Amino acid sequence: MLHLITQTFDIFKHSFAGTLNLFSLWILPVFIVCILFTALYKKIPLYDTFIDGAKEGFSVGVKIIPYLVGILVAIGMFRASGAIELLAHALSPVLKLIGMPADILPLAIIRPLSGSGALGITTELAKQYGGDSYMARLAAVMTGSSETTFYVIAIYFGSVGISRIRHALIAGLVADIAGMLAALFICGLVFK
Amino acid sequence: MLGYIWFFLIITALIIGGVNGKIDAVVQSIVNSAQLAVEISISLIGVMAFWLGMMKLAENSGIITEISKLLKPITKRLFADVPPDHPAIGHIAMNFSANALGVTNAATPMGIKAMDELQKLNPDKKVATNAMCTFLAINTAGVQFIPASIIAILAAAGAKNPTVIIGPTFLSTLIALISAVTVVKILEKLPFFRQTASCHCEETQSVNEAIQKE
Incomplete structure (x- = not known):
């Protein structure tokens, strides 16, 4: 059926x-x-x-530079330090309970921080497990159903010079978490 | 808020990097990421200029206002503090459609135009408005009909049927969108996130006192 x-x-x-x-x-x-x-x-x-x-194109491009430098440097340092692997290791027992495979966890953590990082991990998983595997599909749906929230916030708020962003980041991260949990649930239903 | 998270990211990176023996990589990433940020910004200028020019034509010929009017029934609830036929609404709608259709290079200038219009309505140019946060929440839900780059990755890894992820991805982004809008609408009412922050209290107080004296 x-x-x-x-x-x-x-x-x-x-x-x-x-x-x-x-x-x-x-x-x-x-x-x-x-x-x-x-x-x-x-x-x-x-x-x-x-x-x-x-005409505004140039000034907008220049205006977002400090905001993007601030966010991307902090994220770059965080990734280079190995903190993501550590966080994934610490969180894995909890997330195993909801059926999230350990290999997918770094992707979930990196997704809001770095778009290219998330695509990189998805590529790795697809190569490792095969393009039609459950893991590859789960990684793909998770990446597709969320956004690089930090980057979006840096660019859009930076372009108008806003530094006090109130609840925008929390709402964005909730959207990411909801999207990824939905991806986990739906993929489990459709692809497993 | 962003300041604390920024602080947390940098300090954790330095501590964990130090303990892991990766401190050289952490320091090197400062240079690399700063350069990357500038490269991204500069590379955006060309396509940004083109679309901002196009959007100006669309705005002056009344297309944007027309779209705003068309979407009035949906947007007057979502963006309660924006006048319903304000051009900001039109730009937001265009940004959403461009993102959903996967034309990202046009979507960013449209989003920036939307923020620009919302900023014109903002009484405090340093603090985000409710409408801005709602717009960002919708944007970060990342609704898209065809996740082209991800389908390409699966295909490159030898998937026979990479488009199977389209349905589940769309459904997941829809759930993300609903959650984002719900959360943003709840959070905007909380005193902690209220727009008029403590630093303006004295100002308003003195204004009130002045009014009372009169």
């Missing part, structure tokens, strides 16, 4: 994924065309307006 459901789900998913792929490929070109023609229709000075907006 469950097999039948996953099979029909699979067929649906393939055509669905193809359409979505095509859609995401064309969304930007269509979007640009829409903007340009609307602006033309509204008789807005096209090039001047574009330049006016684009």
Whole structure:
């Protein structure tokens, strides 16, 4: 019964994924065309307006530098010290209770801190266990269902010069934890 | 808040690195990460400039306001302190869609534009508003329809059927989104996270006293 459901789900998913792929490929070109023609229709000075907006690109890029240096250096140091392995070791008995494999734990810890780090661990796990294995899929879904919260916060709040972020970080981390726990539960149900 | 976590990350790194005998790697990572941060920022400038220019055209031709109006029923609850047809809402919606569709290089400038608009409504330019925190929470839930880079990793590791993760990933991000919005709405009401912090108390007090005297 469950097999039948996953099979029909699979067929649906393939055509669905193809359409979505095509859609995401064309969304930007269509979007640009829409903007340009609307602006033309509204008789807005096209090039001047574009330049006016684009001017801000440089100042935003420069403005986020100190925020990004602050966050990325702290995270880089934390990763280099081996603290993540230690934390994973300390947490593993607790997380075993909810069925989280020990090998996946470093991924869960690194995910909010570093996007490239998380992709690196996912690559390692996929190589080690095989691309169709439960571990690889779990790692993939976990990585996909959360975000590099620290990076997002550094860039967005940095771009407007806000340093007192109130509850944004906690909410972001809760989102990551919820996403990863959901990934663990759903993968256990679908892939195991 | 961020200050304490920042302090914690650096101090733990130095202590654990020292005990592990990895202190040289920790020190080296300062140089590497600082350089990486600057490289990321600088490399963002080009694509940022392009999309900020495009967004300016979209804004001036009324597209952004139109999107804001369209989404009024959803956003007036989520972003209660933002006027419903404010351009910020339009930018937030565009950022969300771009992220969900996996066009990250366009999503970041849109998000920055959204923050810029929200900052215009902010009475205290150093402290985040409720709307900003809600926007960030939605953003960090990371809703996406096609996790392209992860599918590529599975495919590279020899997966015959890497797209099977699309459904579970979408479902998980949806749960993350619901949790994030719920938590952000609860936390914004807590006195600990209230926007008007202690440093403004004296100011408000003196203003109140001045009013009373009059």
